[in-house]
Amino acid sequence: MLDMQHISKVYRSDLVETHALRDFSLTVHAGEFVAVTGPSGSGKTTFLNVAGLLETFHTGRYLLDGSDVSKLSDDERSRLRNEKIGFIFQGFNLIPDLDIYDNVDVPLRYRRMNRAERHERITSALELVGLASRMHHMPSQLSGGQQQRAAIARALAGDPKFLLADEPTGNLDSLMARQVLDLLEQINEMGTTIIMVTHDLELARRAHRNVHIVDGQISDFRAYEPLPEAVAAAGTIGR
Amino acid sequence: MNLNIRPVFSALLRNRTGAILVAMQIAIALAVLVNAVYIVKQRVDRIGRPTGMDVENIFAISSSGFAQGYDHRATLRDDLAYLRSVPGVVDAVATTSVPLSGGGNGSFLSPRPGGMHSGFTAQQGDGNYFEIDEHGLQTLGVRLIAGRNFRPDEIAPAPLSLAHTEFAPSVIITQAYARYLFPDGNPLGRTVYDYLSRPARIIGIIDHMHGAWPTVDHPDRVYFLPRMAYGPRATYLVRTEPGELNRVMAQVEQHMGTSNSDRVINWVRTLSSFKADTYMSDRNMGTFLVTVTSLLLAIASLGIFGLATFNVNTRTKQIGTRRAVGARRRDIVAYFMVENWLITTAGIVVGCAMALGVGYWLSHQYAMPRLDLYFLVGGVLGLWGLGLLAAWQPARRAATISPAVATRTV
Structure with missing residues (x-):
């Protein structure tokens, strides 16, 4: 479970103070597929960065899978990211100098897994996203959709509990976007909790619920589909 | 620390032009360094040889009857x-x-x-x-x-x-x-x-x-x-x-x-000053070689520093992504240090061959003693250290890049 309570995040410069998140509270249960929407500058990406431990926050409490992350060191945050969170970025963020196999291998190496286990996880992840036959291609040799699938394989290879996606279809045409979203749904059905930031309301409708952010605060909740049984049984949605 | 040489090496091979140029700088620097230091050492030894005389306490005076x-x-x-x-x-x-x-x-x-x-x-x-x-x-x-x-x-x-x-x-x-x-x-x-x-x-x-x-x-x-x-x-x-x-x-x-x-005094000089004049070419040669070698080492260091800085600057997003997927700061430092170590080592391997070749040529052309391998070992260790030192600051800077860079679209 991801549980944020009264989180605030402020960016300060010499002249300006920007409140990216204000008294932000959100709970996401295991197995959910949550879409986060909002206009540009509303705080969607800041939320994703804080949720994914890419940035720290100033006040509030954040429990990730039961662990209070507010007091963690940088190394401990890295370890949590590596073990519990998978990231999918709008620009895919594949390392251009490594082939697909080595790209998927990156987070596994940081976990210091042995070679055989890494190989098994990489091939499984690439098979899941349909890129097993392209594992030794360079990112530049793949289409945008294939690159995003490779990025999803990288995110999944570590068997994370949470998949955080930042505009995962933002750089794809509609056909490829649909394929990627199908894949995310398939992954969610396998039990992985997904939080997807998007500005596309059509895509957001395919999530279990939509969290709408305006000016760093949640302005609206909408549930589009019946929630997974586990979530419904817990009886907690949102703040 | 997570020292993964193979992926670093693979990435290097795909961006090899800069790396090859820096490796060649290191190779040339090593070849010149080792032989120059060896020559300087011989000159210093020659100047410092015992003369058998009480040089510091002797002076000469010359006169001419006219x-x-x-x-x-x-x-x-x-x-x-x-x-x-x-x-x-x-x-x-x-x-x-x-x-x-x-x-x-x-x-x-x-x-x-x-x-x-x-x-x-x-x-x-x-x-x-x-x-x-x-x-x-x-x-x-x-x-x-x-x-x-x-x-x-x-x-x-x-x-x-x-x-x-x-x-x-x-x-x-x-x-x-x-x-x-x-x-x-x-x-x-x-x-x-x-x-x-x-x-x-x-x-x-x-x-x-x-x-x-x-x-x-x-x-x-x-x-x-x-x-x-x-x-x-x-x-x-x-x-x-x-x-x-x-x-x-x-x-x-x-x-x-x-x-x-009936006579004039031509000059009065210390024996030390005669010795200094006689060995002036040795000292000048030593100074020249030390200067040239220092410049070469400085250029090689700047090359390493420049390449490492360039690599950090052009890989900001990649570094952020690595951090996002679990790299610790020291993993990022290690990545760039390993990358630099590979480049330096490639340069050193070529440089060793060049140093031995130049040493062999000098010994034949100028009847100099054959290059002492201890100098080669010293040069290798020195350049390894220099390479790591030159890459340290860019690597440290890379480690400060926030993982949040990964989610930025620009």
Whole structure:
């Protein structure tokens, strides 16, 4: 479970103070597929960065899978990211100098897994996203959709509990976007909790619920589909 | 720390142009560094070799008689009597030339009569002689290890002209020259011959002394003849007590400049200054090589630093992504250090071959000793250290890149 309570995040410069998140509270249960929407500058990406431990926050409490992350060191945050969170970025963020196999291998190496286990996880992840036959291609040799699938394989290879996606279809045409979203749904059905930031309301409708952010605060909740049984049984949605 | 060499190496191979250029810089720097340091070390060793003399406490004074009535023998007698009487003077001698000065007298000796046709081969610098009296050895500070010094009654007066110069009945020679002339037996008491087959007996052996030409192959093949030097030019060597050199020099120069109106004082100089002048080319060569090598090392360091900085700047997003998927700061530092280490090592491998090649070429072209492998090992370790040092700051900066960079679209 991801549980944020009264989180605030402020960016300060010499002249300006920007409140990216204000008294932000959100709970996401295991197995959910949550879409986060909002206009540009509303705080969607800041939320994703804080949720994914890419940035720290100033006040509030954040429990990730039961662990209070507010007091963690940088190394401990890295370890949590590596073990519990998978990231999918709008620009895919594949390392251009490594082939697909080595790209998927990156987070596994940081976990210091042995070679055989890494190989098994990489091939499984690439098979899941349909890129097993392209594992030794360079990112530049793949289409945008294939690159995003490779990025999803990288995110999944570590068997994370949470998949955080930042505009995962933002750089794809509609056909490829649909394929990627199908894949995310398939992954969610396998039990992985997904939080997807998007500005596309059509895509957001395919999530279990939509969290709408305006000016760093949640302005609206909408549930589009019946929630997974586990979530419904817990009886907690949102703040 | 997570040292994953294979993916770093794979990534390097795909961006190899800059890496190859920096590796070549390192290779050239290593080849030059190792050989230059080796040459400098040889020069420093040569400059620092013991001369066998009390160089720091000896000065020389040169005078020339010019007047019609100039009496060279009387001048030598009076000057030496004065010099030996000055407080702070250990001893003084009139001689033909100044040791270590680069200018002297040479006439090789042979263990057999026959002169040039004796079948004995002289080498460069063999037979550098000095004409001295019984005060010569003490003035120079050389050590007699066998036989005896000249006696006063053996000293021939200064010849009235060069045509009257005779070879001496007895000589004192350095141990090195004695061994060269008589490698199989005790040279003391043996007879040597000059180029006109005139004989002389070896009456004393000194342990070591560099002659007038310290940069030749055998600067220690020196001998002494018991004779006052030919005029009208007179060269005196004066040895002082430690710490008295400057005072005595000033006092002597003032006195001798006015004591005899038939001659002039040409110069007064320390033996140290002659030595410094003689080794000036060695020092200049050393300075030049150190400067060039330092510049090369600086360029190589800047190359490493520049490449590492460029790589960090162009991989900001990649670094952020690595951090996002679990890399710790030290993993990022390790990545760039490993990358730099691979480049440096490639340069070092090529550089080792180049260094050995250049060393082999130098030893053949200039008859230098073969490159000492310890210098190569030192150069390798030094460049490895330099490479890591140059990459450290960019690597540290890379580690400060926030993982949040991964989610930025610009």
